Amino acid sequence: MSAGKTIRVTVNSVIYERTVEPRLLLSDFLRQELALTGTHVGCEHGVCGACTIIVNGDSVRACLMLAVQADGATVETVEGLGSIHKLNPLQKAFQEQHALQCGFCTPGMLMTVTDLLRKYPLATDEDIREGLSGNLCRCTGYEHIVRAVRTLVRQTEGTP
């Protein structure tokens, strides 16, 4: 067996130090070591997008990174966006536009859109659909998800 490595990772502004096996996926690290189960695990090979999180400012598939690679990194997960009692504007838009049914894909959708909004104007529905094309919703609730993002983009445009 390969030796454990001690890593220090900042997740949602909290610093965690753990010793992990090199083969531990970042998705499993978040869920099993840190009990942050908001990051969902679907396909485990980078196709479904459910485990999307943000590492050092960029959205990534948590199932395609090793926990040891996150040593020293700043990680954002869905738990960092808002809380049940205080949803952030993106979560609020998802709630108001009924952009989730079963909710399994939702954390990945939210983290993907968080990064998209930082990098692209998302001016058209086509841009939004293109941006979300790497996240699968098995309830096929895409229409409402696109509507939620569109609503949020328009609201944000209205504010200085």
Added chain:
Amino acid sequence: MKPAAFDYLAADSLDAAAAALSRAGGDGKVLAGGQSLMPMLNFRLVRPSILIDINRIPGLAYIEATDNAVRVGALTRHHAIETSPVVKAHLPVLTAAMQHVAHLAIRNRGTIGGSLSHADPAAELPMMALLLDARIAIQSYGGRRTEQARDFFVGSLATSLGEDEIVTDVEFPRLAPGTGWAFEEVARRSGDFALAAVGVTISVRDGKADQVRIGMMGVGETPLRAPQAEALLSGRTVDGALLDEAVASVRSVVEPNSDLHASGEYRRHLVGVLARRAIETAWRRAIGDLQ
């Protein structure tokens, strides 16, 4: 769906990575962006004894214009190439192709060195390297060498890289100002691997097509050029009849495989359709008929 156990080294220099790779004696794997290697590890399709992570090596991610080329460091992420003003200025066809590479979360991690080393026959960067006559710089424990893209891709997921070699940078000769270009791709879903794609660059000399390059992917074991169609177009004015000839030529030289996503015959048809669009668009750009 979890990787088998392996040792892990976060290399701090190319020399250290190459030395570790050499020591592993063929049982080591280089981890760059991990967007192809990690799924293979998760599926246990590969079970290296040691993973050599090059992500912490400084100075491997850059895009720089030289006098006649654009050099891209092996660890440069797809998103950086997609959004690079240097690439857009000197290699606009590459910028266009990058729009088709996977999804943002993949483009944020995936690297050019990784994509070329993985050599998926339906991936954009290997085809662009072939189309643009890129030169690939390679380092091993013993030394350095370079290889032209045309000699680098030897089969599906197979390159001329030795088991102890690492890609360090890729040099694309700049397109001359005024070069016409186009990139056309069809995939089932935005960001998926291409069923087929075609990239073209064309210059104009005395009103005739010159220095024609046609690259294709998804229709063979490696990305391909279409030298017969390139020769056919050179020195002539591109019109409907010539496009027909070029399309027939392209279709006659490919031998696409059938798989779950499309039949070989469909891919052969598709590559002709895409070649027609790409050649026509590149020609119109070259003669100033299209921005």
